Amino acid sequence: MGMGIDIRNRIAKRAAEEIKDGMVVNLGIGIPSLVPNYLPEQMNVIFHAENGITGMGPSPMKGEEDENLCNAGGFPVTVIEGASYCDSAISFGMIRRGRVDMTVLGSLEVSEKGDLANWIVPGKKVPGMGGAMELAQKAKIVIVVMSHTDKHGKAKIVSECSLPLTSSSCVNIIITEMAAFQVTTEGLVLTEIFTPHTIEEIKAKTGCEFQISDLLRIID
Template identity: 50%
Template sequence: MALSKEQIAQRIAKEVKDGYYVNLGIGIPTLVANYVRDDIAVEFQSENGVLGMGPFPWEGEEDPDLINAGKQTITTLAGASFFDSSLSFGMIRGQHVDLTILGAMEVAQNGDIANWKIPEKMVKGMGGAMDLVSSAENIIVAMMHTNRAGESKLLESCSLPLTGVGCVKKIVTNLAVIEITDKGFLVLERAPGISVKEIEAATAGTLIIPNEVPEMTFS
């Protein structure tokens, strides 16, 4: 069965290691903070000037003055700090963020990412994505494998305006965990109940399939 957005975030949380500074993009990535193990210390950073974000607040406990870069209400952990955007982007551009988790509209098999603009549709701008993809050494994309029309979002080359070139390392979709290699999309894991043939049918780029593709686990 294909994963839910929450399950995608739960699987990505396994990639978060003790001591990491992590930036979460808008959409599915923001859910990752809800699933990080309790026995590790992780600092979540937001480019609007927050370090030390916690899980999303429970309904009725939201503080409208505490928001992330996507204007969603957040919680903060003990020791959290607030600062201006220039210092926040200094952290990003200085490569002090260990892991960046982003959503995407398209990802190419060489690691290019398009996640900010659809031609002829109004957008507010790229935001901090350009700085994140140009500075981060470890970028994981959280996304659905296909768009609403059923067309693959994992392509030989992106058709939408690019955010970054050759920067994505790994993708977690509702169907699979995939690593970017110099030969194409390498399938590392498949969603429970999803077959390799289903992943092949949903992927437009070059897919590399090992002899054994284990089902993904979440803990």
């Protein structure tokens, strides 16, 4: 069962709060692509796509799409004034040099140490690890946005990932439809709860221990 658009937007809105003026940000496909809708108008952010765009704009209006202009997921995009194009070798050069300040991506599992497993879907043909490996290692801040549990109700935040890792101890923040966690050297810290969820429910649906922040925030 997929998440409703309201919940997806709520997660994207929370992720957008982490973006600061002047950042270069890489967005994964799915929920991350909704993040630009929640940035303040006057904020200057450069969105990077690993297929070679620096300076992506909002999604085009229906009928306005340019078939040659898409993001790494193959979805149509627009570009802002001053945008530039390059090949994917240069694009990955930017990532590997640490020029990308933040990446927002989905995941299948995240461990309490911030290990990321998001490239292999059990029982499905997979296109390969893709850009996530580099981004997870080299972006200065890694934010994972995902559902709290899988479609069978199994926790996706776990003490150890059971799926092959994309990258180890790379995740800084996890945002789900229930909660937000900071990954620290002492383990996970619950920093926010989305109403109507409760700490008890989050404990029951999280596959590892976590601490609760003294400054716990309830988001309506």
